[in-house]
Amino acid sequence: MDIVRERELNVPIFQKQNLTIEEAAVYSNIGQHKLRELTADERCPFVLWVGNKRLIKRRQFDEYMSRAYSI
Known part of the structure; x- marks a missing residue:
């Protein structure tokens, strides 16, 4: 794999705009189950649905x- 491409894939969590549930769990020390529970609410201000995949908007989550x- 090209070195430039490899660097693009290894973006630190604190620099990402959106996090997966797994990344948000590591980032916040909150369990994945609890994060799924919080983001299941349609009024959740920090969830972004991409098809069936939910992402956590890091700034709004902070x-x-x-x-x-x-919580």
């Missing part, structure tokens, strides 16, 4: 977590 007392 804002949500900074205001949350408990």
Whole structure:
């Protein structure tokens, strides 16, 4: 694989705009099950649906977590 292409695939989590459920779980130390539960609500401000795949909007997720007392 080309070195430039390999660097593109290894973007650090804190530089990504959207995270997978797995990445968000590592990033936040919140379980994948809980993240799926939170993002199942259609009013969830930090979920982005791409077909059947859900992504976590990192900035909105950070804002949500900074205001949350408990989840």
